[in-house]
Amino acid sequence: MYSSKNIYTSDFKLTKLVYLALCLLLSAVSAMAQMPGTSVKGTVTDAQSGETLIGVSVFFPGTSTGTSTDLDGNFVLRTNQQVDKVTFSYVGYKSVTMPVKPGQEQVINLKLGSDARQLKEVVVTGDRRKVKYSNKNNPAVDLIREIVAHREQNRPQHYDFVQYQQYEKTQLSLTNTPEKFKRNPLLRPYGFVTDNLDTTVVQGKALLPFFMQEELTEHYLRKNPETHKTIVQAEKKVDFGEFVDTKGVGAFVKNIYQDIDIYQDNITIVTNQFLSPIANLAPTFYKYWLTDTVTTETGQQLAELSFIPRNPTSFLFTGKLFVTIDGKYAVQRAEMFVDKTVSINWVKDLRVNLDFEPNGDGRFHLSKSELQADFGLTRNSDAGFYGERTVSYRDYKINEPAPDPTYEGERVVRQEQAANLAESFWVANRHQALTAVEANTYTNIDSLTNLRSFKRTMDWATALVAGYKRLGPNVEIGPLNAFYSFNPVEGFRLRFGGRTTTTFSKKIMLDTYAAYGFKDEKWKYYLGGTYSLTNRSIFEFPVRAIRANYQRDTKIPGQDLQFVQEDNFLLSFKRGNNDKWLYNETYNIDYLHEFENHFSYRIGFRNWRQSPAGTLQYQRVASTEDGEESTSLMNNLTTSEAQLELRWAPGEQFFQGKVYRTPVANRYPVFTLRASAGFKDLFNGQYDYQQLNLNIYKRVFLSQLGYSDVVLEGGYLFGQVPFPLLSIHRANQTYSYQIQSYNLMNFLEFVSDQYASVNIDHCFNGFIFNKIPLVKKTRLREFATVKVLYGQVRDENLPQNNPELLQFPVDAAGVPITYTLERKPYVEASVGVGNIFNFFRVDVVRRFSYLEHPNVSEIGIRGRFKFDF
Structure with a gap:
């Protein structure tokens, strides 16, 4: 309920929901009483040269309402007060006061004449349009430097x-x-x-x-x-x-x-x-x-x-x-x-x-x-x-x-x-x-x-945007975009789910789903509940809540999508081979405690039983006494794991909703430390191990050059474990661009028991495009990304050194598809164009290393649906 996939809904989903709600209210919101007002617009030019004047003061005398002309000499001035005059004032020119009609809209295009007497009273460098601008010997710049010095x-x-x-x-x-x-x-x-x-x-x-x-x-x-x-x-x-x-x-x-x-x-x-x-x-x-x-x-x-x-x-x-x-x-x-x-x-x-x-x-x-x-x-x-x-x-x-x-x-x-x-x-x-x-x-x-008609409209609007449709005041079904999907293991998959609302209870939330695959003919299901230990909603900061759930479902090893459902219909389309899956049966219970200073901790316990699916096999190879190899298959693997997460996000703010919470990126870093320990023989656990992971996220603002989202991450695993328990690095074989995943890495391609990575995603905010004629009118934005991953597997966790360990997966021809990273880092980079139709970002991604691996793509095009300002 408060994992990254459940509480932290994507920034696009929330802002899309808000914006569509506003658009719907455009058709349904009550208007206020009409207020009579006065509106004046126009252009101010030099009476002699005809050139437009920038920065002319335009105001209604006797009021605090005023404005100034823009770079093209245009102005718009409005007020709800009853006025009958407007004044134009500019150094070096005669001030002009003109009558206006109260309560009406009108256009005034004015030519200002010079005033030699005024020019003698104020030190200026001349007509800014005719004299070449310079910081040198400019009293205005001297004044700015004094302001800066006295800040x-x-x-x-x-x-x-x-x-x-x-x-x-x-x-x-x-x-x-x-x-x-x-x-x-x-x-x-x-x-x-x-x-x-x-x-x-x-x-x-x-x-x-x-x-x-x-x-x-x-x-x-x-x-x-x-x-x-x-x-x-x-x-x-x-x-x-x-x-x-x-x-x-x-x-x-x-x-x-x-x-x-x-x-x-x-x-x-x-x-x-x-x-x-x-x-x-x-x-x-x-x-x-x-x-x-x-x-x-x-x-x-x-x-x-x-x-x-x-x-x-x-x-x-x-x-x-x-x-x-x-x-x-x-x-x-x-x-x-x-x-x-x-x-x-x-x-x-x-x-x-x-x-x-x-x-x-x-x-x-x-x-x-x-x-x-x-x-x-x-x-x-x-x-x-x-x-x-x-x-x-x-x-x-x-x-x-x-x-x-x-x-x-x-x-x-x-x-x-x-x-x-x-x-x-x-x-x-x-x-x-x-x-x-x-x-x-x-x-x-x-x-x-x-009004009942308004309630009906908003009910369907919520279903369209948020993906959940209400069935009465206490329950809603969804997400609608996950009702249908397909994959090589399950074939055609139908899913139906729902959750309780805050009307049912602010302190308790229940959610569930059931799914059926027509190819494997197996049922999958989930049942979870969260209980708030405060008088607030389970989503309202600061959270103190207990969560417990049971899940039996499929998963791709190494796939970790951000802010989308894994069985979203559009993500059913994937490149390359996608036939190595897992059947998972998981029991989870944890406790989350957040503090006002934005430090939080989470402690939990997970029992996880995973079984290979599709063409994935858990296989051991051992040598017999006569020197031949014998192969044995493992039907499933079970771990019992205690977990601890410490998170500190100073100055963090949220888009806070009834059933979601989305962090807002700011200039402060976010530190997340995760520790876990596996226990052999506890609830059928088969391995003892310990693992540490540290993630540091920081948005770096570079003023006119835009901003960078920087993620540093590292991890280390202590103990001897088979490859499914190593760090299976986040791969992405969908056509959706995933910020935190490696978009040209194949599923299960790399594993490590120790690793370090850096991801830098930079938005230039139009710094380049805004200087190109015609292109600047498109309001497109430039992106550049680089991702570097380095890691290795210790000898004790390599299957060739220990017959008790599971062999790394191979394809149908016996060619290995899973590797370590000892020889060199994995590197990929991309350049992209964002703000296409205000919503889309498209990246050309290039992979620079391990190109000799089977079924890899050196270059790919990926898209992302993103709402941004």
């Missing part, structure tokens, strides 16, 4: 004690054109939807808010011993009911809309790293101009610093910084957006606004953060979703320790009534009042999820 003195240091209150609001809305919403046949049962579309936020589209989440928390930080305690005072979110997991959607959204720290060299947004405009190397990748001076309400003078990428396709921001010029060079506000030339999968528009306030000691803390993103299947698609996350901070207290008990206990504590507080509490404690649209989201979604 540590301006950002909050690790004080002995810090306390603050945080309010977080996240919202998502589905988008489409009003006409398509009205014509959608799935909306006809919900007539109130098309009567209430909000068209004021995204130009030319209607928004249907469907997700709303608020959280009010108190944070307590202590330096020694290092502690970060979070007390959740209040939380509120929409409830989609039993079919869409609200917690999973919340985790998915939070991973997209991450915290932004401009003082870090690299800022992570979804799976991409953007170089901060105040990073050490920023002047190498950005262009800067001093474009204005601003006076705040307190009389403080700020320099307005505009910046754009040198390479428009690089993962860089465009925007403005407002910086103190009193010698501290502290950022007071940042307005940044990602230009449309930057290829972020699914993202059509992304904007970040940051505000800072001073602490008592003169340093600054983040007071408000806003991140908005508009997502769609393509840049020009109408359907998609639009989201915004706003985080504000209040009541900062520096070096004022709280009572010692405050820092003790679990890292995150939810107050008992946090999720059940009255609206009056929220009205009094929100940092910012909700709009009418936001306030209505909760009640509208609640009304929708109570």
Whole structure:
């Protein structure tokens, strides 16, 4: 239940489930009341030259709503407030204020005239379009270097004690054109939807808010011993009911809309790293101009610093910084957006606004953060979703320790009534009042999820995406894609299974299946159960649970697929010979204990009885007294094994769902140590042995060059055992590209009793393709992978040295098919293209060693279905 194949569902499966749920809600979610608003868009050009102007300030006077023109001089400005004027301001040009019609959409294409008087007041280097840009003698670059030099003195240091209150609001809305919403046949049962579309936020589209989440928390930080305690005072979110997991959607959204720290060299947004405009190397990748001076309400003078990428396709921001010029060079506000030339999968528009306030000691803390993103299947698609996350901070207290008990206990504590507080509490404690649209989201979604037609739609949608179909509230059948498969041993195989739901019990989960092979005419089956020792679900971190199961089924030795069912129909198609199988009969029991610091241990016991199937034989060869060889066959092999797993994943986060949990890759390593010991004569165990395996995983972010997933692994087996108990290295003869397996290695090809390996899978994130004309428009991504495995088998475990050991397998002609790795390492590498149609990755794989082995492929093409940003 909490192995890598059961709890840790693939990142694609979860994100696919969330995205399809959003698309279905596009046809079924209730819309909010339409709010009259004002929308202005257009282009700003130089009145004399006709060239477009970058970074022109466009704002509604008397409001905090504003924007700036992009690399093509275009702008879009919207507000729900009633305004009748818009102002254009740019250093070296005359400011212009023009009338607008309140509550309407309009286009203003403006030509700005120069203002010689203004040019004398601000030091600039000239028209950025006409003068060759240079960092040398550039006052804007000099200012950036001062900001970089003062970064540590301006950002909050690790004080002995810090306390603050945080309010977080996240919202998502589905988008489409009003006409398509009205014509959608799935909306006809919900007539109130098309009567209430909000068209004021995204130009030319209607928004249907469907997700709303608020959280009010108190944070307590202590330096020694290092502690970060979070007390959740209040939380509120929409409830989609039993079919869409609200917690999973919340985790998915939070991973997209991450915290932004401009003082870090690299800022992570979804799976991409953007170089901060105040990073050490920023002047190498950005262009800067001093474009204005601003006076705040307190009389403080700020320099307005505009910046754009040198390479428009690089993962860089465009925007403005407002910086103190009193010698501290502290950022007071940042307005940044990602230009449309930057290829972020699914993202059509992304904007970040940051505000800072001073602490008592003169340093600054983040007071408000806003991140908005508009997502769609393509840049020009109408359907998609639009989201915004706003985080504000209040009541900062520096070096004022709280009572010692405050820092003790679990890292995150939810107050008992946090999720059940009255609206009056929220009205009094929100940092910012909700709009009418936001306030209505909760009640509208609640009304929708109570409709029977909506429940039927979501029931079938869940079956389509997750592979499980409900049979009443307590049981669901599946996975549907494993109902039918075929292989050389079983022939045509039918399987039927199911599991209980959290409605049946949060503390207990039961699952089972039965399968039948029409060729071998044998039944296979599985029965398992997991019991949570906490008041939470068996999937909810931190887990403390006991699992027990019994399984009788087939398996390919050495096949270890990631995140897919082994009897998935599509994986029935394999290359080469695939006729050496096992019949397994396994009893398992184990206990998992996870801690808040993301250290966990698992202890268990397994009794495993394996019998060769297909053409696989367990054969001994011994010499008789007259010098001839005698052969004997072994029908089965039984082991009784105690197991221990220690895992430490600092800073790990999850996509947490009702019946799944998927880790989110971050910058921290994950260490997994596994130890096992076999006991002879215990429950018919035939061998004594001990085995250790260490796996280290780390995602290495390389800023503009993308990121690498690095896996180091090693193992050692103590004792004398036959080849089925050696490490049978992970091979893959399917046409699916498996990250952790060797994609051109044959099943059972290599065994070891000691080994070491390194796998590096690098994603360039478009670093190369984005610089090639035409190709950059495809938004494809480049991948490169190298896998190296070295190992050996000690003399005592080689069958030629001990007649009691089983012979290595051979093919029908008597040619060996199983080998050791003493002579040289196994090496394979691949280059691939990802993000094909936003989902697919295709790799050309090359094998570099042991090409003389029978039935090997030197080159192969493999595909992978992967949802990514």
